[in-house]
Amino acid sequence: MDRQRLDKWLWHARVVKARTSAAALVESGHVRINGVRETSPGHAVKQGDVVTIALDNSVRLLKVTGFSERRGDAASARVLYDDLHRGKE
Template sequence: MERQRLDKWLWHARVVKARTSAAALVEAGHVRINGVREKAPGHSVKLGDVLTIALDRTVRVLKVAGFSERRGDATAARVLYDDLQNDKE
């Protein structure tokens, strides 16, 4: 798998609790891909894309490191991305 829908990836990576929440987050303009605001939940992400996600009162910066066919536990989700904020500290 080389690409995956943005909303599906956000859900599989456990950024949100439901895929509908992922779609709503994207449609509201709270997600940027490589610095460009994306409003289409079906937009595909590829390895190496950097996602900037505004969640509640925090901002997460995640680099896409992998894909999954289905949603797994937190340990499985953690290998899908590199957290660029925590890597800098």
């Protein structure tokens, strides 16, 4: 798998608790891919894309490093991205 729907990736990466929440987050304009606002939950992300998410009064900056067929636990979700904003608060 070299691409995945944005809403599915956000859910698998455990950014949100439900896929519908991921779709709503994207549709409301709170997600950017490589600096460009994305409003389509079905937009495909690929490895190397940088996803910026405005969530709960904070901003997460995640670089896509992988994909998953199913949603797993937090440890398996952690390998789907590199957190580029860690430690800069």
